[in-house]
Amino acid sequence: MATVTITIEGKQVAAEHNSTLLSVFKENDVLVNQICGGQGMCASCHFFVVGGAESLTQPTQQEKMTLQFTKIERPGARLACQTRAIGEGVVIELPIGTFVQSEQDLETKIGRKADKTLIHPMTGEVLVEAGKLVLRSALEKMKESSSKFADYLSKK
Known part of the structure; x- marks a missing residue:
């Protein structure tokens, strides 16, 4: 071959x-x-x-x-x-960072600085840049993106 x-x-x-x-x-x-x-x-x-x-x-x-x-x-x-x-x-x-495994995984990081860029597991969206504080807004962003993605998949 x-x-x-x-x-x-x-x-x-x-x-x-x-x-x-x-x-x-x-x-x-x-x-x-x-x-x-x-x-x-x-x-x-x-x-x-x-x-x-x-x-x-x-x-x-x-x-x-x-x-x-x-x-x-x-x-x-x-x-x-x-x-x-x-x-x-x-x-x-390859994308630099780490894919967040779940919303619960991201929630455990709230209030701490991200040691690596955190990436949405399905959409590839950057949720938190490396060195930045992980805020509750990142979790809301992940939930919103996940919901939109689920809607997108349901229409396929």
């Missing part, structure tokens, strides 16, 4: 031609969430294309819809479950 080279966070890895980036991440022990089970319905497996976008498949309709819904503000966002490697020279970066 033909392989292509992908650079993930400065490390070059070999990937089978036409494999999803999600499978490449798993094969190379890159920690990534996949809350929707790889269906392209959430943004928990998102990454950022820094170079070689032409060596990836075009975004699927599902990926476009999901990324439109999310609040990921950085350009070059793609979903690892929907993106396939079809050529050389892809350079990607």
Whole structure:
């Protein structure tokens, strides 16, 4: 089988031609969430294309819809479950921070400074920047985003 080279966070890895980036991440022990089970319905497996976008498949309709819904503000966002490697020279970066596991998890952090950027587990939205105080408003933001996301999924 033909392989292509992908650079993930400065490390070059070999990937089978036409494999999803999600499978490449798993094969190379890159920690990534996949809350929707790889269906392209959430943004928990998102990454950022820094170079070689032409060596990836075009975004699927599902990926476009999901990324439109999310609040990921950085350009070059793609979903690892929907993106396939079809050529050389892809350079990607992963989101910096940690995905909050639940509303209860975020609630336990209220009143303390975030040691890492806290990211919504489904939408990829930054809830609290690293070094900032975690406020109750971050929990409300998470609840609101989760509710909107659930509504979005129920209409699918």
